[in-house]
Amino acid sequence: AVVSTQSTGVFLAVKPHILPGVLKEVAEFVTEDHLLVSVANMVTNKQIEDIVGKKVGVMRTLPNTPCKVRSGVVVAYPGTYCTPAQSDLCTKLMSPLGLFSILPSEPLIDVASGLCGSSPAFLFMMVDAMADAGVRMGLPRGIAQNLAAKTMEGSAKMVLEGGEHPIQLANNVCSPGGTTIEGVYTLNRAGFKGTVMDAIITACEKTQGKPQTYNR
Numbered sequence: 486a487v488v489s490t491q492s493t494g495v496f497l498a499v500k501p502h503i504l505p506g507v508l509k510e511v512a513e514f515v516t517e518d519h520l521l522v523s524v525a526n527m528v529t530n531k532q533i534e535d536i537v538g539k540k541v542g543v544m545r546t547l548p549n550t551p552c553k554v555r556s557g558v559v560v561a562y563p564g565t566y567c568t569p570a571q572s573d574l575c576t577k578l579m580s581p582l583g584l585f586s587i588l589p590s591e592p593l594i595d596v597a598s599g600l601c602g603s604s605p606a607f608l609f610m611m612v613d614a615m616a617d618a619g620v621r622m623g624l625p626r627g628i629a630q631n632l633a634a635k636t637m638e639g640s641a642k643m644v645l646e647g648g649e650h651p652i653q654l655a656n657n658v659c660s661p662g663g664t665t666i667e668g669v670y671t672l673n674r675a676g677f678k679g680t681v682m683d684a685i686i687t688a689c690e691k692t693q694g695k696p697q698t699y700n701r
Contacts, residue, residue, distance in 0.1 A: 494574060497523040497533070504528055508536040515541050520571040522546060522578070526598060527692060530564030530591060542567040544575045547594050548582060549601045557583035558601040562591040592693075599689030607684055612637060 495515075499507055504525045515521070520542045523533060530543045543564030551557035559579045563572050572587065579585045588594060612633045619629030644651055659666040672678075 493518055494520045494522060494578065497521055497525060499525060501525045501528050504533075505536055508533060512537045512539070515539060517541055517566070520544060520567070520574060522575055524548060526602070527595070530562065530567075534564055534566070540566045542571040544572065545591060545594060546575070546579065547597055547602055548579070550605050552582040555582055558597075559583065559585045560594055560597040560601065561585070561587050562594055563587070595692040596689050598692040599685045599687075602692075603688040604685065607681070608637065 495511070497504060497507065504523070515537055517540050521533060521537070522544045523530075524546050526547060528545070530545045533543045533545075534541065544561055544567055545564065546559055546561040548559040549557045552559065559582055561575060561579070563575075576585055576587075588597065612630065615633035615636075616626065616630040619632065620626050624632070640654075643649075643654055647654070649657075655669070659669060
């Protein structure tokens with residue numbers, strides 16, 4: 486309550502099941518001049534607006550864990566009463582954490598939850614698997630892990646800054662009859678792309694509350 490009376494921007498950074506109780510506590514102190522920025526997953530702007538019971542600006546956001554090192558992703562969607570000035574304020578507050586993006590519709594936040602919120606775990610697993618392979622072939626663990634992580638970082642930077650399609654970037658590395666195309670062949674035989682897509686899709690569907698479609 487003290488924060489809501491002293492600040493125009495209030496971050497709702499609590500677990501989804503705790504949020505309704507917090508909103509009820511601060512509702513009487515919230516005015517139409519406030520911006521409520523929610524980071525609670527699976528709680529909609531309308532649900533927040535209904536609990537507060539006022540025409541208050543709400544911005545639903547979803548940051549991922551790499552925001553801890555200011556290299557993350559934050560997706561957002563404004564509520565019914567969120568003004569352009571409040572959207573700009575949220576952008577200024579969240580942009581230092583990494584890539585900030587206001588999505589075309591609110592349901593897409595659930596999609597981004599699987600794509601951006603869950604995928605760091607998958608990428609950490611990829612780094613670990615790459616490091617394990619390096620250790621298997623003779624590299625010390627610490628060196629192998631750093632090489633794998635930095636390679637992933639540099640590859641992501643090329644996608645973000647280079648303008649070429651990821652597949653074209655992959656093709657650029659593959660020499661005819663070379664070592665890289667041999668590894669690509671192994672990944673393709675193992676169903677690498679389909680497995681990654683299934684992981685993202687099932688994570689999205691879990692957020693959306695849909696029955697899981699993975700049946701292979």
